[in-house]
Every structure is written in C-alpha cells, then in structure tokens.
Amino acid sequence: xxxxxxxxxxxxxxxxxxxxxxxxxxxxxxxxxxxxxxxxxxxxxxxxxxxxxxxxxxxxxxxxxxxxxxxxxxxxxxxxxxxxxxxxxxxxxxxxxxxxxxxxxxxxxxxxxxxxxxxxxxxxxxxxxxxxxxxxxxxxxxxxxxxxxxxxxxxxxxxxxxxxxxxxxxxxxxxxxxxxxxxxxxxxxxxxxxxxxxxxxxxxxxxxxxxxxxxxxxxxxxxxxxxxxxxxxxxxxxxxxxxxxxxxxxxxxxxxxxxxxxxxxxxxxxxxxxxxxxxxxxxxxxxxxxx
Amino acid sequence: xxxxxxxxxxxxxxxxxxxxxxxxxxxxxxxxxxxxxxxxxxxxxxxxxxxxxxxxxxxxxxxxxxxxxxxxxxxxxxxxxxxxxxxxxxxxxxxxxxxxxxxxxxxxxxxxxxxxxxxxxxxxxxxxxxxxxxxxxxxxxxxxxxxxxxxxxxxxxxxxxxxxxxxxxxxxxxxxxxxxxxxxxxxxxxxxxxxxxxxxxxxxxxxxxxxxxxxxxxxxxxxxxxxxxxxxxxxxxxxxxxxxxxxxxxxxxxxxxxxxxxxxxxxxxxxxxxxxxxxxxxxxxxxxxxxxxxxxxxxxxxxxxxxxxxxxxxxxxxxxxxxxxxxxxxxxxxxxxxxxxxxxxxxxxxxxxxxx
Numbered sequence: 001x002x003x004x005x006x007x008x009x010x011x012x013x014x015x016x017x018x019x020x021x022x023x024x025x026x027x028x029x030x031x032x033x034x035x036x037x038x039x040x041x042x043x044x045x046x047x048x049x050x051x052x053x054x055x056x057x058x059x060x061x062x063x064x065x066x067x068x069x070x071x072x073x074x075x076x077x078x079x080x081x082x083x084x085x086x087x088x089x090x091x092x093x094x095x096x097x098x099x100x101x102x103x104x105x106x107x108x109x110x111x112x113x114x115x116x117x118x119x120x121x122x123x124x125x126x127x128x129x130x131x132x133x134x135x136x137x138x139x140x141x142x143x144x145x146x147x148x149x150x151x152x153x154x155x156x157x158x159x160x161x162x163x164x165x166x167x168x169x170x171x172x173x174x175x176x177x178x179x180x181x182x183x184x185x186x187x188x189x190x191x192x193x194x195x196x197x198x199x200x201x202x203x204x205x206x207x208x209x210x211x212x213x214x215x216x217x218x219x220x221x222x223x224x225x226x227x228x229x230x231x232x233x234x235x236x237x238x239x240x241x242x243x244x245x246x247x248x249x250x251x252x253x254x255x256x257x258x259x260x261x262x263x264x265x266x267x268x269x270x271x272x273x274x275x276x277x278x279x280x281x282x283x284x285x286x287x288x289x290x291x
Numbered sequence: 292x293x294x295x296x297x298x299x300x301x302x303x304x305x306x307x308x309x310x311x312x313x314x315x316x317x318x319x320x321x322x323x324x325x326x327x328x329x330x331x332x333x334x335x336x337x338x339x340x341x342x343x344x345x346x347x348x349x350x351x352x353x354x355x356x357x358x359x360x361x362x363x364x365x366x367x368x369x370x371x372x373x374x375x376x377x378x379x380x381x382x383x384x385x386x387x388x389x390x391x392x393x394x395x396x397x398x399x400x401x402x403x404x405x406x407x408x409x410x411x412x413x414x415x416x417x418x419x420x421x422x423x424x425x426x427x428x429x430x431x432x433x434x435x436x437x438x439x440x441x442x443x444x445x446x447x448x449x450x451x452x453x454x455x456x457x458x459x460x461x462x463x464x465x466x467x468x469x470x471x472x473x474x475x476x477x478x479x480x481x482x483x484x485x486x487x488x489x490x491x492x493x494x495x496x497x498x499x500x501x502x503x504x505x506x507x508x509x510x511x512x513x514x515x516x517x518x519x520x521x522x523x524x525x526x527x528x529x530x531x532x533x534x535x536x537x538x539x540x541x542x543x544x545x546x547x548x549x550x551x552x553x554x555x556x557x558x559x560x561x562x563x564x565x566x567x568x569x570x571x572x573x574x575x576x577x578x579x580x581x582x583x584x585x586x587x588x589x590x591x592x593x594x595x596x597x598x599x600x601x602x603x604x605x606x607x608x609x610x611x612x613x614x615x616x617x618x619x620x621x622x623x624x625x626x627x628x629x630x631x632x633x634x635x636x637x638x639x640x641x642x643x644x645x646x647x
Contacts, residue, residue: 029453168471169593171605172612178457178467182474183576247574248597 006061007113009054010075014109016047017078017102024099028179044098047105048082055079062123065141071119073145073266074112078105080149081156084193088153094189095181100156136211143204144227148262150197151234154190155259158252161186165249187248190255191241198238205231226265233258299358300433300639302387302395303365304344304351307406310383318373318383320345328372329427335364340431342424342438346416348406349399353392355433362386393437393639394632400441401448402455403624409454409617414445433639440635444628452627453620457613461489461603462496464610465580469497469548472576472599477501479578482546484508484539485553486525489582489603493550494529505531506546508539510553540564544571550580551587558589565592573597580606 002008020043027040055075058066066072085101088094112118122128160180167177181189205227212224237254240246246254305318320328325343332341332352337360344351352365366384370377387395398404405413421438424430430438449455458467469476481497483490486509494505507529509522526533534542543549543564551559560579565588569577579600581588586602593600 164471168468168599171601172609177471180471182470183472185474187574244573248576250596 003053004057006054006058007119009050009057010109010113013047013050013054014106014113016043016050017082017105017109020044020047021099021102021106024096024102028096028099028176040098040102044082044086044102047102048079048086051075051079051082065138065145067141067145068122069118069120070115070266071112074108074118076145077148077152077263078109080146081105081152082149083146084149084153088193092189094157094160094185096160096176096179097156097181100160101153104152104156134211136207140204140208140211143200143207147197147200147204148266150193150200151255151259151262154193154197155256157186157190157193158255161190161252162249162256165252187251190252194234194238194241194255198234201231201234230258230262230265233261299355300389300392300437301354301356301360301362301365302351302392303354303362303369303384304349305384306349306351306404308404309385314383315348315350317375318369318380319347319350320373324372325423329424329429331368331372332365333429335360335368337361338365340434341429342420342434344399344417344420346413351399353396353434353437355431362388390633390636393441393636394629396437396441397444397448397628397632398625400445401624401628402445403448403621403628407459408614408621409449409456409459411449411455414442417445418442436639437635444631447631448624448628452624454617454624456620457609457616459610459614459617460492460496461606461610462492462494464606464613465493465548465550465601466496466500468599468601468606468609469578472578473547477503479547480504480506480545481548482506482508482534482539482543482550483522483525484549484551484559484587485510485583486522487552487582490550490552491525493580493582494525494531497548498529503530505529506534507531508534508536510536510555510559540568543568546577547575548578548580550582552582553587555583555587556585558587560588560592562589562592562595565589565595565598569595569597582606 001012003012020040023036023043024040027037055066055072058072062068065076067076081101082105085097089098161183163176164180164183164186167180168183170177180186208227237246237251237258241251305315307315310318320343322345325345328343329341332338332343332354337357338354339357340355342353344353352369354360354365366380366386367377369375370380373380395404400414400417402409402411402413417438421430425435458464466476469479473479476497477500479497479502481494481502481504483494483506486507490507497505505526507522507526523533525531540560543560549560553559565577565579574597576597576599579588579592579598581600581602584603588600588602590600592598
C-alpha cells in the first residue's frame with residue numbers, strides 16, 4: 001500500500017466508505033459503546049480525505065481537474081456526493097443518509113476501480129494536451145460534476161424514500177423502516193436537493209455555453225444534445241414537482257431513473273473522447289468530455 | 292463508620308409478578324394516605340431511611356435500617372395500615388435485602404420488570420417517588436446514592452440494549468407510524484371519527500406528544516355505541532375541537548391523520564372520497580387508521596398514492612413484533628444490570644459515606 005499512489009489511496013477511501021456503511025447498518029440494530037458511536041461519520045471523513053488526496057495527485061498528473069476517464073468521473077461524482085452530504089449535514093441531519101451515501105460510494109467506487117479499462121492513462125498518450133489551457137472549461141467541468149454529486153445525493157434520498165414507503169406499505173416494522181427518516185422529510189429534502197442541483201447544472205451550462213459560442217467547432221452535436229437533454233430533464237422534473245404534478249413515489253423513481261441516465265450519458269461521452277484524445281492532439285480531452 | 296450489612300438495605304413490595312389486579316388494588320396505597328403512611332413508617336424502630344413507590348402495578352417500600360430493625364415490623368405496619376390479613380400480605384409480597392434490592396431496583400427503573408417490558412413511564416414514577424421522599428426528608432445517604440445510580444442504570448439500559456426499541460402500546464404504535472410519515476407528531480392535524488377505546492388511547496398518545504390540532508367527529512353526537520361517550524365529551528377531555536359529521540368528507544383534506552372507530556356496518560370512507568380529498572393535498576401524505584370492525588375505510592383506498600392505511604390487525608401485529616424483540620433483549624439486559632448492581636453494592640459496602 002503506497003499512500004502516494006492514486007489507486008491505492010482510492011481503494012483505501014472506498015474501504016473506509018465500505019466500513020462506514022457496515023458500521024452504520026450494524027448501529028441501527030445494536031447499541032455501540034459511546035467511543036464508537038460516531039465511527040461511521042469518522043470513517044466517511046477519513047475516506048473523503050483519502051479520496052481528496054488521491055484526486056489531487058491525479059490532478060497533478062493530468063494537469064487539470066481529473067475527469068478524463070470513467071474511473072475519474074465516477075470517483076469525482078463520489079467525492080461530490082460525500083462533499084454534498086457533509087455540507088448538508090451541517091444544516092440538516094437526516095438519519096442513515098451517511099450510511100446510504102457510504103453504501104452508494106462503496107458500490108460505485110468498487111465498480112470504477114474494479115474495471116481496469118475504465119482507468120485508461122489518457123494523459124500518457126502522445127500529443128495529449130494539458131488541461132489547464134482553458135480555465136472556463138475547468139470551471140464548467142467541476143460545477144457540472146458537483147451538480148452530478150447533488151443528483152447522486154438526490155437519488156440516494158429518493159432510494160431512502162422508496163425504502164421507507166415500502167416499509168410503511170408492508171405494514172411490518174421491517175429491518176430499516178423504524179430507523180429511516182420520516183417520508184415527508186425525505187420528500188422535502190429531495191425537492192431542495194433537486195432545486196440546488198438544477199441551479200448548479202444551469203450555472204455549469206451557462207459557463208459551458210460561453211465557451212461554446214467562441215469555439216463551436218470543439219463541441220460534438222451528440223455530446224451537446226445529451227447534456228442539454230439531461231438539463232432539460234431535470235428542469236422539467238423540478239417544474240413538475242413544484243407544481244405538484246409529480247410527487248411521492250413517482251417523483252422518487254424519476255429522480256433515480258434520471259440519475260441512471262446521467263451516468264449512462266457520461267460513459268457514452270467517455271468512449272468517444274478517449275478515441276479522440278489519442279488521435280487529435282489539438283482537442284483538449286475535457287472539452288469533449290464535459291460539454 | 293458503619294458499613295451496610297446485607298440486611299441494612301431492604302425492600303418490601305408487591306407487583307404484577309406476585310399479585311393479580313384485585314390483590315394489588317387491596318394492597319396499593321390511596322394517594323391521600325401517603326402522608327400518614329410515611330409518618331408511621333419513619334417511626335418504626337431502627338429504620339433510618341425509607342422510600343415508597345406506589346403505582347398502579349406495584350407498591351414497594353425501600354428502606355435502610357439499623358441491625359436492630361426487624362423486617363416483620365414493616366410488614367405488620369403495612370398490614371395494619373391497609374387493614375389486611377398478615378398472612379395474605381406475606382404471601383402476596385416479596386422481600387429483598389442487600390445486593391438483591393439494588394438489582395431489583397435497577398430492573399424496575401429500566402422497565403424490564405414492568406408488565407409492558409421496556410416501558411419508560413416507570414422511570415418517571417420512580418423519580419417522582421424519590422423526589423417526594425427526598426422532600427419529606429425520608430431518604431438519606433444510602434437511598435440517595437442507590438436511587439441516583441438506578442436512574443443512571445436505567446438510562447444505560449435504554450441506550451445500550453434493545454429493551455425500549457419499538458412501541459408496544461397501540462396508541463404509541465400509531466404515534467410512531469405518524470412520526471415515520473410526518474416527522475413531528477405535534478404538527479399533525481388529527482381527526483377522530485367515533486369515540487371508541489382505541490380512539491381514546493390514540494388521542495392520549497398524540498396529546499402526550501404535544502399534538503394540539505385534535506378534532507373529533509361522530510355520526511351522532513348523542514350517543515356513541517362503542518364507548519357510550521359522546522364525541523364532544525372526548526374532544527373536551529383532550530382540549531380538541533368537534534366537527535359536524537356532515538362536514539367530515541368535505542374537510543378530510545385538512546387532516547393528516549384520520550382514525551375511524553365507529554360501529555357503522557358500512558364503509559364511511561370510500562376510495563373515491565379519499566382520492567377526491569388527496570387531489571386537494573397531492574404532495575402531503577395521509578395516514579388513515581381503521582380501528583373498526585366491520586371496517587370503516589374501503590381497503591382499496593390504500594392504493595391511492597401517498598395514502599397509508601392501517602387497520603387494527605396491522606397495528607397489533609407491529610406491537611406484538613416489537614414486544615417479541617424487546618423480550619429477546621431482557622436476559623441480556625438483566626445480566627448487565629446484575630453486574631452493575633453487584634458493583635454498586637460492593638462500593639456501598641466499601642465506601643458507605645461517599646455522596647451520591
């Protein structure tokens with residue numbers, strides 16, 4: 001285990017998230033000694049620090065925001081998810097949200113690190129253009145990915161909503177039902193997360209559009225369509241929720257479905273850009289990935 | 292400096308463990324006689340400290356005494372005070388001394404000796420009994436220390452074991468379900484249709500959690516066939532409001548929790564009526580409780596989005612399941628409390644003058 005090695009650090013971070021998830025689940029049913037009571041949160045914090053260090057090292061390697069391949073994007077989304085959770089926790093405590101976030105991070109993180117071909121060393125390709133070239137794109141990318149983190153948190157909250165709803169409809173105490181937050185609190189949390197996520201995504205679209213108007217040749221039609229469709233999708237979701245056209249379980253299912261689409265759209269973008277990065281030295285990778 | 296011997300600390304008491312309801316009623320002290328009971332008790336020769344715990348399920352005297360104190364004198368005093376046969380009282384009471392008293396008190400305080408295992412009401416009653424005895428000057432160093440430690444032990448047991456997890460009282464189960472739906476129960480607008488016993492139990496549970504918006508309606512305000520209590524009397528008892536039954540359906544959307552408990556032979560709420568009211572509050576959940584047999588709410592009303600319908604079978608099943616999980620924790624809790632009790636007793640013997 002090398003604490004300067006990006007993948008080792010990321011594995012360690014994911015292990016911390018995994019341990020937090022297990023301890024959080026055990027804590028719901030069994031009393032912990034006072035000393036260990038905050039251990040799930042401490043493990044999340046430890047994982048977050050390790051992940052930040054790993055992404056910093058990768059950023060130094062690629063000379064930019066590390067969002068060039070599937071593994072980096074997944075890790076950045078996890079990082080944003082945990083950051084959003086920790087920020088949210090300062091103002092609003094939601095039972096088991098940390099445990100669910102840790103579980104999601106464990107799942108997504110293991111998948112991204114386990115699939116070797118997700119972590120192609122694009123920065124070693126001949127003709128790779130360093131990414132600090134355009135700060136607007138860096139800003140656009142990081143805001144967009146942070147909004148993805150918020151949408152990931154929205155999906156987690158929606159999953160908790162559906163779990164609580166299912167537990168209530170089953171009319172049995174269930175394993176998690178009594179410990180999950182109230183269904184109305186989850187609904188309110190989901191709506192606020194959606195509003196904040198849409199705001200960040202809109203900001204990222206504005207920043208991206210400023211660059212696009214100057215260099216339209218750098219943006220492929222497919223990528224532009226996917227990103228715009230996703231943005232419109234979340235905007236419609238927000239509008240329908242605010243008008244009470246979509247609420248409750250259907251809103252939760254749409255939130256999860258839309259996030260799954262967002263993840264899929266990212267991978268679509270990824271496969272194209274890697275190819276272009278290898279053969280088109282004049283096209284910065286992130287420009288293609290994130291617009 | 293005298294060390295407490297095994298017999299210096301004693302307990303004389305009765306509870307649901309040894310006496311049935313009727314027997315407990317004859318032994319229990321009427322509230323207006325507690326003063327005179329204390330006066331007679333403290334006058335017993337050799338008794339240094341005493342505390343009386345008198346609840347609907349148990350009557351217990353905790354005491355600390357000189358070696359000269361005769362245990363039988365307390366029994367005789369109680370028999371005389373309640374005009375009971377001494378033999379009957381001996382049969383229907385238990386006596387403990389020394390470490391056994393500490394262990395028993397820890398079990399009582401934590402609720403594992405209660406009829407409803409894990410209930411928390413007993414701790415409040417114990418604290419009240421201690422306050423009363425303390426104000427009367429009936430407790431001293433030994434009982435003060437013992438009771439302070441028992442409160443700590445109770446807190447420990449509730450935090451570290453599962454004896455209090457899950458509600459077991461029907462009214463509390465309903466409150467817990469409302470909490471899982473709405474969060475704060477005191478913010479829920481609660482409507483009761485009818486005035487049965489379940490309705491009253493639920494009202495008590497909601498009221499004790501700070502619920503202010505309580506409304507009662509009934510098909511007839513003259514006579515409720517389930518409890519023979521007028522709905523407006525029930526509303527008055529819980530500082531609630533009454534609603535004319537003719538306005539019930541059109542006002543349904545104004546309430547978060549609706550409990551139907553009437554003797555009506557046909558459904559009072561149909562799926563269509565629930566759907567209509569949900570259109571006026573689409574994003575807000577509705578918690579429907581059907582406490583009637585035959586049922587007052589159409590079963591398919593549960594299919595409406597954001598509606599959570601429970602009948603009494605569902606609520607009872609949850610209460611029973613919670614009770615089973617509490618019972619599974621009792622032995623674990625008893626063992627841990629026993630160790631704590633023994634440790635305290637050894638400390639009391641080694642350092643009798645240590646303040647509580």
